[in-house]
Amino acid sequence: MAEVQLVGSWASVYVFRVIWGLKLKGVAYEYFEEDLSNKSPLLLQSNPVHKKIPVFIHGGKPICESMIILEHIEEAWPHNPLLPTDPFDKATARFWIKFAEDKIAATVWPLYRTEGEEQEKAVKESLEMLQTIEEHALGVGDEKKFFGGDKINMVDIAFGGIAHWLGIIEDVAGMKLVEPHKFPRLSQWIENFKQVPVIKENLPDRDATFAYLKRRREMLLASK
Numbered sequence: 001m002a003e004v005q006l007v008g009s010w011a012s013v014y015v016f017r018v019i020w021g022l023k024l025k026g027v028a029y030e031y032f033e034e035d036l037s038n039k040s041p042l043l044l045q046s047n048p049v050h051k052k053i054p055v056f057i058h059g060g061k062p063i064c065e066s067m068i069i070l071e072h073i074e075e076a077w078p079h080n081p082l083l084p085t086d087p088f089d090k091a092t093a094r095f096w097i098k099f100a101e102d103k104i105a106a107t108v109w110p111l112y113r114t115e116g117e118e119q120e121k122a123v124k125e126s127l128e129m130l131q132t133i134e135e136h137a138l139g140v141g142d143e144k145k146f147f148g149g150d151k152i153n154m155v156d157i158a159f160g161g162i163a164h165w166l167g168i169i170e171d172v173a174g175m176k177l178v179e180p181h182k183f184p185r186l187s188q189w190i191e192n193f194k195q196v197p198v199i200k201e202n203l204p205d206r207d208a209t210f211a212y213l214k215r216r217r218e219m220l221l222a223s224k
Contacts (some may be wrong), residue, residue, distance in 0.1 A: 002030035
């Protein structure tokens with residue numbers, strides 16, 4: 001059995017957060033694709049509280065929640081750091097990581113599972129979140145390639161869903177939020193992020209993800 005294992009699902013941005021972290025660190029791992037409609041004993045035993053992916057298993061000990069997993073990876077393999085060493089910069093990075101955790105799921109994901117007034121509210125809240133990122137996280141007047149400067153770090157990973165999944169959700173829901181003339185810094189960051197080889201080579205197929213999210217949206221709307 002491999003020292004490092006990852007239980008995940010091919011379409012999950014949370015799983016890809018962990019994959020990106022492991023790849024950036026150069027840590028070898030064994031991957032297990034989970035059937036979320038028929039959860040395996042490994043998943044249920046490793047995450048009995050939430051029964052969700054990803055689950056990261058290091059030396060036989062399971063760790064859950066993508067950003068907590070990344071914190072563990074950062075401490076267990078300190079080479080190729082994903083967080084700044086300066087205490088203030090590290091605290092700032094953790095602030096934006098928490099912002100991503102609190103805001104993305106609450107605003108972006110409802111876009112494709114709602115209609116009418118509910119969707120209009122989700123659009124408004126998503127645009128406000130994106131504007132905050134544009135003005136404050138990426139910084140007015142700053143020429144930052146990534147959130148932490150010239151090198152990708154854990155904040156970029158936390159916002160990775162915006163770089164790939166948000167564009168697919170826009171297509172599924174028939175809308176456009178991230179327009180270059182409205183969000184020039186964010187649009188440039190998306191380009192920069194997706195050109196990093198580790199990211200570019202480790203993204204789910206766009207067509208397959210579109211089909212998956214479209215089916216899921218149709219099912220969710222039909223169940224209301």
